[in-house]
Amino acid sequence: MADSGIGVKDETRGEARVLSPEGDIDLNASPALREVVRGVLESGGAKVVVVDLSMVDYMDSSGVATLVDAMRSARKAGVRLWLSSLGPQVRSIFEIARLDRVFDIASTADEAIERSGGEDG
């Protein structure tokens, strides 16, 4: 069997890029998500990147690690990285890991963009 286990919707809204992975982010899916996020950060352009987690019902520590990685790469690249739309299971693993205060977390992707001033900027 070989199945990356995840699809990632990729949208541009103003100066922001919104990535919406769909499916469980576990050890099976994390590598594919990592590739997509890396690609977007390396391509430059967007000053704001939102990872919208509304279609992610489940995340384990490999998903959390992928997002911690993404945050670091974003900082280096001068990009503001947001997480948005965390469901209950995803929120709870960030809380358990005490990373809920380390990330910029918004209720929706649009809220993240607004708070970044991305639509005017």
Added chain:
Amino acid sequence: MADSGIGVKDETRGEARVLSPEGDIDLNASPALREVVRGVLESGGAKVVVVDLSMVDYMDSSGVATLVDAMRSARKAGVRLWLSSLGPQVRSIFEIARLDRVFDIASTADEAIERSGGEDG
């Protein structure tokens, strides 16, 4: 392990009795549902009984058999038995079994009661 796997809410609405099982109706849960339905039919009183399936996400053929049994007992007892609020999986197993035309099926418990004239008496 011993777990009947199901709870059944039991309400009286006018002259009708509304039974709402909650959980998967499989070989594990069917015996408990069978007991509850039998008890209600034997107790007399209600001329209309609705089995509301809104909280049942899954049913297998043992659940279908339980309801076919219930329909027969109801007929003998002069009770009108309705099924209501079938979710997609439940509807599909009735269709596969071609029993969707054998049962009286309503969209909601209230519709079943209304169509029986149960609230006017």
Added chain:
Amino acid sequence: MKAPVELSIQSDPVYLAGARELIAALCRRVGFQDEACGQVALAVDEALANVIRHGYDRRTDGPIRVLVWPESEPGVGGIRIVIEDEAKQVDPASIKSRDLDDVRPGGLGVYIMKRVMDGVAHEKREGGVGMRLTMHRAASSDAGVGGSGAEANDG
């Protein structure tokens, strides 16, 4: 070939839900749509229920093994499932669905399995004890689609 996934349970209906969820999750990985995942899980549930009721006469401590080969390689996508018990042996020809026009409780399990899977075959296991059921469904299959299929004997 050894099955990449193997579930062993006792013949107790409390374990049916676990078996269904496992199968549905494996089907999703193979690329089945949600409805098809639910149908394959239903077929496995019906097969296990039959082993418990008919094979073990509702004894709850008989062993049942479910062997699963999920295949997501392009072209050969699908799932193959083998269910083995150590219950009494019966003539495979005696395991058949009833006429659906006869509305009575029971007699639906085998019909459902045949309706939603592309292949369903019972056989006696080697050694004089136990039955084996082999089922498969292709990811591209249209088994179980629509309200009334080819196997429904509309006359």
Added chain:
Amino acid sequence: MKAPVELSIQSDPVYLAGARELIAALCRRVGFQDEACGQVALAVDEALANVIRHGYDRRTDGPIRVLVWPESEPGVGGIRIVIEDEAKQVDPASIKSRDLDDVRPGGLGVYIMKRVMDGVAHEKREGGVGMRLTMHRAASSDAGVGGSGAEANDG
């Protein structure tokens, strides 16, 4: 005592979802609330991911067995889970969670397992090869409840 439910998978991450769904369904039958079912499934997912990454160094064909004892008898309700592999042996003392104040990718799996289960113990298997992990959680447990528990080292 033989486990009433036993799952054998190859060390391929594609099978994690199936294992999680099986465990969550068994927890539901034991009377755990939905949140607790999800937490126990998460603990098993983390444990299996560690076997795949650290035990088998991401080889996808190593055997892993998950043995489950769900117990719903009044008073002793809960679930016991044993995970056995045939991977390399390490000193159980080397399997430990990192300091959470050090924000870096990784190092969370063991912390999560300890946080949501009532007991977590790694040991070397007899015979020189493979590790065994034993975890349990009582139905009445308040492990994993709330945003920050006893094990979170707030100083």
